[in-house]
Amino acid sequence: MLTARRIYWPPVNLVGPGSVKLVGEEIKKLGTKKALLVSDKVLNKIGVVKQVTDVLDQSGIAYAVFDDVKPNPTTTNVHDGLALYKKENCDFVITVGGGSPQDTGSGIGILATNGGNIADYEGVGKSKNKSVPIVAVSTTAGTAAEVTINYVITDEKRKVKMLMIDPNALPAIAVNDPELMLKKPKDLTAATGLDALTHAIEGYTARGAFELSDAIAFKSIELIGKYLVRAVENGSDLEARSGMSWGSYIAGLCYSNAGLGIVHSMAHQLGGEYDMPHGVANAMLLPYVMEFNMDACPEKFADIARALGVDTSTLTVEEAAEMAVKKVRQLSEKVGIPPLRHSAFQVEDVEKLAEQAMNDACTPANPKDVTKEDIAAIFMKAYNDTPKKG
Known part of the structure; x- marks a missing residue:
């Protein structure tokens, strides 16, 4: 202030x-x-x-x-x-x-x-x-x-x-x-919706976050958590489309003023190298970057869990933060986002991609200091992981 x-x-x-x-x-x-x-x-x-x-x-x-x-x-x-x-x-x-x-x-x-x-x-x-x-x-x-x-x-x-x-x-x-936005394909709805969620989460936790960006980011996360699955399952659901439209719009107002983080830094490299759709790239990486970042601001990650509908009243801050990651991963799986290993990503490119991500304009706003080795490790964890169901 x-x-x-x-x-x-x-x-x-x-x-x-x-x-x-x-x-x-x-x-x-x-x-x-x-x-x-x-x-x-x-x-x-x-x-x-x-x-x-x-x-x-x-x-x-x-x-x-x-x-x-x-x-x-x-x-x-x-x-x-x-x-x-x-x-x-x-x-x-x-x-x-x-x-x-x-x-x-x-x-x-x-x-x-x-x-x-x-x-x-x-x-x-x-x-x-x-x-x-x-x-x-x-x-x-x-x-x-x-x-x-x-x-x-x-x-x-x-x-x-x-x-x-x-x-x-x-x-x-x-x-x-x-x-x-009515009747858009399910895969497009899923990818763009998780792109919006990435904006809200990264904007909420960015170093540049402030009172206004926090308020609208939290509401954006609530809206996307409530309406994304409905919009994917029924492309003609105007209420769900309206909820997602508002969620995306206010997430944009948030991150445009607060900044983003290394989900975007890394996703930009996947798009540039492999022509991967941006929303899909963000969605593949978001839970893994959240895991990396959550100890930098666990209270904010606990807030994210609450915005996504988790009752955190009996959880510690750290447990609630972990639930935020779990909820995002479950949401991604529910709307059909594939894992990184099913994309065009090549392991032999990881060092180059990590170095380029370090130079991306989104990296300085990440809530936690990061090295090239950290980014390479996140890429590899996302590539090697087999997400658990439930």
Whole structure:
């Protein structure tokens, strides 16, 4: 409470069923002329993009569509999008999707006002100028990239995910409409939901955590614990989708201001090296990093257990902290997240991955000091472990 803080929050936030229908009137307040709408081919094909463009058409807002974004967006995606942005004489960006279109749109927006190569902006606060306005429409309850100052782009040549932490990339308008999330596949719902849970848990335990981030992280964990399984089992359950939408959204507000930790540092390497989906990578690693970190702040891990529905009244703090790890592992198994050994992970890469994770921008916020050897050991424990049932 005795530390001055900058708290970053999108100026306009539209949340809840039907909220995408309000975006046209908010865009008009920006005074812009033409958008580059950034998405991917799957969302375009299944009609999710059309749900947004129908609103734009009704509001008389001009746009061009760029839908070449990959699941792990690349430097090529960003620069190709920027080329179309310039060709079409756009002056703002609309992103439609999960983290991949959101991150690509952030990269395009930063380059439009700062120039150069997107790799120039890896790290913390590297841009000088604020992005063009970004209208970020989320279609998954996971990354919360629509409300954060973070974005991640894969350098194809180095096979490294570059993390940019940049207040200049903060969207002007964030939209979280659970109606856009209905009927998404079970595996996508599970992976993005556990990505959101990772954000909440890492944000709650990060070195940069503070009063506001603690309050919203705890609520996010409660919501995800309550609704994730329901959303996975029934993709048309609007109440569950709404609960997950809120859980993801407020987890994003938390970690964007408090920081993350080595779950993300390690997951970024799995994504960069093996093109592994980010939510799956986080989910595979989360219980093992929690085990490593819990002695640094056992009271907070006990809180996590309570948020996940554990009655801790008869447990010691340490026992409650262990229950938090157990509950997260059970949740991951229940929604079908595979173990690391069933992924593309290669044991011979562990030293390289651990070294790169040490250099990741998320590592300094981890609640416990960590070495390259620690990270390598966590990778190997996750790879070798056979989780117990029950």
